[in-house]
Amino acid sequence: MQGSENGDGKPNATISRSAFMGGLGTAGALLATGCNTPQATTAAASRNSAAAVVSGDARKIAQARGLMPADVAAALKTYVPSGKTDDYYMFASGGHSGQVLVIGVPSMRLLKVIPVFTPESYGGWGYSSGSRDVLKAGAVDGTVITHGDTHHPTFSETGGDYDGRFFFINDKVNARVAVIDLRDFECKQIVKNPLTLSNHGVCVTPNSEYVVESSHYGMPVGWKTSDVTKEAYRKRFRGSQTYWKFDAAKGRIDPERSFAVELPPYWQDILDAGKLGSNGWTFTNSIDTELAVPEDWHGGPAMEVGASQHDMDFLHLLNWKLAERLVQSGGVSKVNGLAYIPLEQAVKEGVLYLVPEPKSPHGVDVTPDGKYVVVSGKLDPHVSIYGFTKIQQAIAKGHLRRDSYGVPIVAFEDALVAQVKVGLGPLHTQFGGDGHAYTSLFLDSAVARWTLGDDSGKGWNLLETLPVQYNVGHLAAPHGDTVHPRGGYVVALNKWSLDRFLPVGPFYPRNLQLIDNTGEKMQVLYDMPIGMAEPHYAQIIDTKLLKPIDVYPKNTDVFTMAADPKAPVFGKEGTFDRGDHIVVEMSMMRSEFRPDVVRVKRGSRVVWRLNNVETAKNAIHGFALSKYNISLSLEPGKVEAIEFVADEPGVYPYYCTDFCSALHLEMMGYLVVA
């Protein structure tokens, strides 16, 4: 009950009865009108007695539940009645669950868990042949990885705004990037970065030409073995930024047309793409310009100290359009199959510049007009605003000093437009539909709201801060990192929840807090517990931009989104001996499998194709086979396949795992291995 507390978290016991009643009166009026047309208002006025009855009931309910007026207002702003739907989708990373969460805003209802890097039995992810192929494509040195640490989600964009077509998410643990198709909210591709083993940020260029992945920990290129010493780190370890070419027509990343730029091993982490006037550049921050390594600080454990010695680290500016021209001209070699612009070449060609940024930065965000880059050093209480034009002028002027790798450095004062003292531990900035900027304050556990100014340095002012609970990381606002932010919400992605929810043991839920930013003062409206890994970052998109299909066309292979030529044909199902393997062709419908007995010889390699021939919305069938570790989900129209060796004689039941009909329990069959 956020509204019942004041800023210091103590219950506000001094709230007056008249304020309480006033709040309820507003609630009653809202309930009575529902819209603000003159007719509706008149009608509401003539139904005063009805409104009084409603507010009377509401008051009793509120009193019984100990709700304050602010709580009632929050409930009215977030409640989405049964049968109504939300205004926005929020796509949140699933942290080290390796998945993606889809959440409705403002109700904060969980709509879907999209399996990505981690096998997920409910969706058959990692069990079906098609999904196993996707996971295999993300293998590291032949090892299929069955987990992930999803960090930075990003929607595809057209003209610098979300277009609702695709969604990308990275895996920090193994430097991988996944593509999710928003026609069916399913993962279609995982690519493995051949240069490094850890990444952090992902962004897209304004027309989704590239999905850009920044490396995180400094690594020997291709993770070749090396001792970890200061000397070795400086010589052999590097960072990189990879520009994965996205082919929107195919809905796939094309590694052949992708490229990477080598960077100093400064621990690049988060990045953002320029937009409008700054289109053509990406901006990436870094943490470890000290080139600290573990064991380096008086015997360690040292990274947190060693990497925090400099007052300034470096924002990296990369001219990706220039780099693209270099690659297309053929003047670039390949490393591990990926076009690669070495550091020296990047410097020589003017692809890479640095700007000092306050200590150990984390967030870097380009303003909606594309004119400014906002960075926040997490160990500095300011957000620093750089002017893109100022940076370009400084580059044009030349005479730049260089770092130890020879990379030219634009002086801090030549880039800086303004600084806003927002509070302790500023991390990430989003832009609201109200034209203001919002920055998370990790150490203060708060959200700062501040105004955007101009090149003169004026107009950049802190408006207010709102406590959130607790340890806020990223913020998400509807279209909050695009050229067109909108909506009246900001979501704080809090890493800790402490006292916010019923206790569920030592593993605490994470707390996504919905904030109303339409008024003069921000207000926390709702706490959404996430009972698993920490959603690191989220993006929020207008529902009108998404038109997901509700039933696949018949015989759909979801990895080509086209008819599968090998789809089992209804009426021609059966078990067929193909010499070196057995093919099972199966149809699924309420409430039967055809065939419902499958007989194979011991040792047979079985290729089992399944087709949900349903055409009705929601008529999903699952398929689980005992002993052989198989679980599938077949939505109507979908075709899937599984492969296994029937190595043990026995009788194994299979059945529908998705409650499909009144006779769902009868939807079963037997695999007989003899």
Add this chain to the structure above:
Amino acid sequence: MSHISGVQSAQSPLALRASGSRALLIAAVLLAVSLVLPWWHMTMYAPQYPAGLSASAGVFSIHGDVTEINELNHYIGFMPLEHVAPIERRAGIVLGPLIVLLALAAAFLGGPWRLLATPAVVLPVFTVADLAGWLWYAGNHLDPHAALSTSVAPWTPHMLGPGGVGQFHTFAMFDPGFALAVAAAVLVVSALRRRHRPAVGQR
């Protein structure tokens, strides 16, 4: 003169003027249009199907949510909709256009040839009778081995207006195709009732 105009009529159908024959021509056109329109439909509503499921029948086809309705019907042993009136629908592919052509011939040939339009009157009458027969047959010949055969007693689905089975409420109604066919039949009957009218061009 009458000879000449008779020749003109035979050579130039556009010279068609007799009101009875004009009515036959209009009837033929209406019937032709009706062949491509639905004649009858039934919509079913249940809690799980708030938008309803609908199937419609024309002279030679069945359209709509046929797959899903069959899916549900199989639980009570109701025959698949494709198995309803298969001969009639196949024959309709030939007979429908043929009846239109006969009505056209009646319009242009006139005289006793006007009787060629008679099948256009029979068609809607037969359709209603056939539909009633199939509704009775299908509803009263449920597969006794179906999973829910003991849950639903045989019944005759209503051809018109509200009805119901299980958790479904149904509503059946004739469609524009049927209305056009009835209009065509009325026009044919009225044309045939005009006695002593000269054939086209014989005035």
